[in-house]
Amino acid sequence: MDILQRLKARQAENFDLHTQHLNAQMVNVLKTIGFNRQYVRAEGPYLYDQEGHQYLDLLAGFGVFALGRNHPTVVQVLQDVLGASLPNLVQLDVSLLSGLLAEKLVEVTPPGLDRIFFANSGTEAVEAAIKFSRYATGRSKIVFCSGGYHGLTLGSLSATGDDYFRAGFGPLLPDFIEVPFGDLAALEQALHRRDVAAFITEPIQGHGVWIPPEDYLPGAAALCQRTGTLFVADEVQTGLGRTGQWWAVDHWGVEPDILCVAKALSGGFVPVGAVACRQWIFEKMFNRMDRAVVHGSTFGKNNLAMAAGLATLEVLETENLIANSARMGERMLADLQPLVTQYECLKEVRGRGLMIALEFAEPRSLSLKMAWKMLEAANQGLFSQMITVPLFERHRILSQVAGHGMNVVKFIPPLTLTEGDRQWIVEGVTDVVADAHRVPGAAWDFGKSLATKALRMKAGVG
Known part of the structure; x- marks a missing residue:
């Protein structure tokens, strides 16, 4: 199979193929x-x-393309891994590449986030954060912000404060509570009964690029700590240098309990998501040998994704x-x-x-x-x-x-x-x-x- 020749021979058919077999409305939007x-x-x-x-x-x-498209370092790393005939996704094993990427992520994430879980995307990372929060705290409620976006799978969608994406997909998950972004009084009211598992927010909201008041994220972190609520920072878009710091929470000196990352970690090649969290949360979730696989993602630790993540972090540092x-x-x-x-x-x-x-x-x-x-x-x-x-x-x-x-x-x-x-x-x-x-x-x-x-x-x- 000569894939490049096939692409060359049919390169003018992309819109026709999408109209016939994929999302025809997207084609209509682009043409309009x-x-x-x-x-x-x-x-x-x-x-x-x-x-x-x-x-x-x-x-x-x-x-996704924080490094730009087709960065030569990432290309070379992926070619090296593909050419090495490494064992991949043995499952009843623990891979070195995933261990190396986890080690590096712990090094660059805010203090106290000592454990890493790998998934395939941002929405999978958010789903994991919701599950981890509920199990670790023994509580069910999740508080999220109006205007926030956390993904389109059912749990993530339940925490997405935008009716455009939610309409027609209900009923969504119960025990999700919406508060205005940037409103500490509303957040305090939502948390005061001490029955909320987690407060999840983007440090800077991607849909609109809404930047919170200077006291909001530090105040939210303090409220979470006081009420036993986990503070989840969704850095799927804002993380890995997007805002001029490693993480957007760094602008406010905030240390979350759970941090979600994806998009740019892929290097633009292989989908990858990750959850960084405090060790006690992880150890609550995976507390016995018979619970070692109570949550997972089949392709989450695949070799190419892990190599792409390592290459991405290397390029971010070496190229400043x-x-x-x-x-x-x-x-x-x-x-x-x-x-x-x-x-x-x-x-x-x-x-x-x-x-x-x-x-x-x-x-x-x-x-x-x-x-x-x-x-x-x-x-x-x-x-x-x-x-x-x-x-x-x-x-x-x-x-x-x-x-x-x-x-x-x-x-x-x-x-x-x-x-x-x-x-x-x-x-x-x-x-x-x-x-x-x-x-x-x-x-x-x-x-x-x-x-x-x-x-x-x-x-x-x-």
């Missing part, structure tokens, strides 16, 4: 917003289409990518924040490290206000597409809307971003935001087209 490209190569923070055009990827596979994330993020915020005073639709530019959001809001001037209301009436959050689509079409910058129904555009690029890339982003954003403030203009012509399509979909036409 003009994102239907045929990418044929990827390197670092760049994608290349069949015509040789270069794109700057600020989506990074939803944060966490420091680069902090430096590039600070400079980009400094470049973009002045636009807030220049353009009335741009409400805020915020972020930590290379996790950055542009938030847009209803303008004051009459012509812009009327145009804005037209878009919002058709579909809430539609204005954001007037930013992401021109960024892509005119400047070949791939970005995303930060969440359903939000007028927030989010950048989570690879941590390898260069000064040239930063200038590329700043010039593109400045041009597109300026154009979105010209009424009438090309941007608003496109906005009207989007609104028309949105109204047609609501009416069930087309």
